Amino acid sequence: MNSLRLTVNGASVTQAVEPRTSLADLLRENLHLTGTHLGCEQGVCGACTVIVDGVPVRSCISNATGCGGAEVRTIEDFDEDPLMIELRQAFNAHHALQCGFCTPGMLIMARDIVERLGDADEQRIRQELAGNLCRCTGYSGIVKAVRSVIVARQANGVVAPPRSVGLGPAGCGHGAADETTAKPVISPPQPATASSATKAQLATPGKIGASAPSVKQSFVIDHPQDVIWRQFGNVPAMIRCIPGAALVGETEEGNYQVNMRIKMGPIGAQFAGVANQQRDDRTMTGVIHGAGRDERSASLAQGELSYALHEEHGGAATRVDLDVKYALSGALGQFARAGIVTHFIGAITAQFTENLRRSLSPEAGDPEPREASELRLAGSLAIAVKSWLGEIRRKLFSR
Template identity: 45%
Template structure:
């Protein structure tokens, strides 16, 4: 057992603890400061975050004996803090908490961000809070709350402290070491540049790949196959018919560079990518193979679209057979359930077919082609369709009974 002397919430504390006792257990069990929550106990979730010499630290993986002589601030020590008072009000206003288990650690980290950041930059805030996990809110309200407090304080000419009181760059608590020249001055969080300015050059070749998922769909157009095939050769026109799609460079006969914007509730993504185009005029078929990346969500995708045109109605109309293969990795892959993706693909193809038919008929697209793929509105339609199918099944069962 060791006797530890340190300052907790501006009060001198001396207590006995085993060498293996974590700082989180020390403040909770020895000092009854239970506002510091324990979650993963691996330093991952951030629920146990406290300020150690003014620096956010994971108390669950910090030994209490290593904090001899340090200044510790738990969430209880921020009761009268001006920044935390504003943050609590903002969290309530922006609905930034639900179960509240992560909130103490979230507030501690947010307080440090409000103190240091010069502007309410969403990217910097998300980076600063990336070590605090929440399973309830989706983070949107939390980010907005922090942004609103930073904006309000800067509007009142309250200047930031870029180093947040830190004296050296190193592990939390190293500021009290007093060693001159032990490390370099702290580096402020830098805003991430826009993807377009930092994107890697488009690859010279688009490789083939084996898709993780594949969908088979078809739709009909009231135009002859040769006209539809010629339309598919106009890449700019086709992109204008696809909701959320746009070109970022002038297409060449076998290659196209573009983007597709997706918004699914609070999740927004812009996939920038490159694709190669293959066409077979003899068989009225084609293939598009592409790769794309969304910097914001760190999600990447590979996609392949194969199409085959077949005459129907004595050649006056065309059936378009589609085979869509894709592989998605990153954050968006976690929300891409196969059943939902299939239903969304059907809605997307239906909108694309309707826009294509209007284009070929010489009508204006009007509101037909959205500048952003609004997944939320599509999901509403998908859910309505599913409910209708379920009700239909129930009616059939009742009738059979």
């Protein structure tokens, strides 16, 4: 992992990232700045455009560790910016958006054009926007919106100030205050074996940071609290309740060897790793830590399930509060978009709940083992996409 220091939206940020992490993934997954959209992830569509050291860049193809010491501004940092307010109003007036997916990157680029080229005509605006693709509007409204802001500023006597850019690619750290902030600190490489990687991750409880994406769920089971508490303490029985999980054995250190198969559409993986559990009998709370590696993709998955039991209906039933945190790195990390994986984990947790209820019913027998696949993924993703689009419209164009 690399220790990276940079400035994001005016705040100093220190993050531990893998060498392959893109600036877009750092912003979205680590810092939860999801206004930066990911489209092609090849630097073609421009949806991921942000400002680095005063210059628009494609964050999806910008290496995060190459931005040590740089100053990064995302669309969230322009909420109160006067020029961006003018552009948002112009985009509304000229119908320069439809689905809104390209809009954050388009606005970032439009602001740079107006600020840098105070007399740009329609042809020059089209040239400057050539790297930002829109599948909805036909570009006419976008170009008119940008041009209208330029004309209005010219009428008000606003002149684009001269701007100089330092040598070197944007984000290389040429604007850093000192050399140490521009260079990531490389930690020694770790062995790539499943056992060593997972044991290292499980050595310290609570390894997953507080800012990691999480899913919270609560449900009530018609069994007394002590019955549910004993069931949660039976690790092999709990593993059988997790879709796609299979118990392999137990290590000398008291950890459980587990295999976990997951599938999201055409993407499948099998993680081999270990899990352990810490429990507090007094408060009836516990934490299950797990980590595993998919050998085919060399991807590492970490999970942390916290649970708390509470009496319901005078002790005849139990409310179970779950908090599931997760982290996915390596080749499969590109599929770990917070919204998508959150919905996926939510569906897995729901299946776990159903299996737990079945395991407590003697006539039902053990839950039927099956691959962890989200049966409701399409519906969940439709809800997520609709929510994200609505949020970006409200945030960008409510003024």
